[in-house]
Amino acid sequence: MAGKTVLVLGGGTGGLVAANRLRRMLGREHRVVLVNRSYVYSYAPSFTWVMLGRRTGRRISRDLRTLSKKGIEFEQGEVQGIDPANKRVLVGERELTYDYLVVALGAQYSADEIEGLGRTWTYYHLEGAEGLQEQLPRFQAGRVAIVVSGLPYKCPPAPYEGALLLDDYFRRRRIRDDIEISVFTPESRPLMAAGEQVGGRIIEMLSQRSIDFHANARLTAVHHESNVLHFDDGHQAPFDMTIATPLHRVPDVLVQSGMAATGGWVPVDRETLATNFEDVYAIGDCTAIPLGDGLALPKAGVIAHGEAEVVTRNISAEINEGRPIWAYGGQGACFLETGGNRGTYVSGHFFAEPAPEVTMRQPSRIWHWAKVGFERLWLWRWF
Structure with missing residues (x-):
């Protein structure tokens, strides 16, 4: 059999898992090529720990070029174009061809649509977390606003984890009484896809820690000169520090290639992750998968991981002349730090009908240390 080339675009969670799995399941006559704009991979679930000074960027980062020791080829560069009809990808000025393509380009961050958001x-990225690590020790009193700037956004628990961890951080510094913490979101409750029970429990946790929660708050502007947040219903909120999610949109190259519509995401088969193009699959944050309750599958690393496991098994089965029988089932889980070296665990079945079935465990030290252990395992396992 002639050797095949599987091209993986994106070196985040989904792309990293896909490249590793493909390399393990395919013979060495077949090529596995991973493309990413940077050779640095950083473990995003630990960004809140970086913010608080509990981790450094170096500790949670790895060099994607070291994957060559496993037989994974690494190409660094920006994906400039995708030609699915002719099975070609333009990376910088280099043209790469493929037999199978796995698109894991994630979401593209933006701030231009909301005045002042960029400041x-x-x-939500390592540089921002490192900046907060320098800034937070200087913050002595005032109002901290944590804002979900728009929907959808990846890692839905992150704004709430950040609020709870900041509460604990300021308490440890004995200045919590001088600081107000508020969370603003356009959602009607936290973690919409997780259901009313989970969302209600998070609101309760915030309330117990004197963290104000503002639902249905759609940000329209951040005026830094007057330190005021503006929302679409005319409501205003003063702040001294605003920590916000960037706006998320599908990468431009996927719109230009015809894989996604402007303002939308890449449509895929929810079980196989196949796109509308032959031998092209898409996983992770760049996709949109509708759920039974009218919402969409959350954008999260654990989702991208599960999708990568399915896609790579099916591609390997095809190449090895087997049957591609694997189907993604919509399972997902994540840790949510609550402060005081405690955490909780949210898990469920998102493809359940008529609505996802999601539960949240009681906060305990077990889940905090489970997250610590998972971080170590992840950075060892995939590199």
């Missing part, structure tokens, strides 16, 4: 703090 707010964020821990």
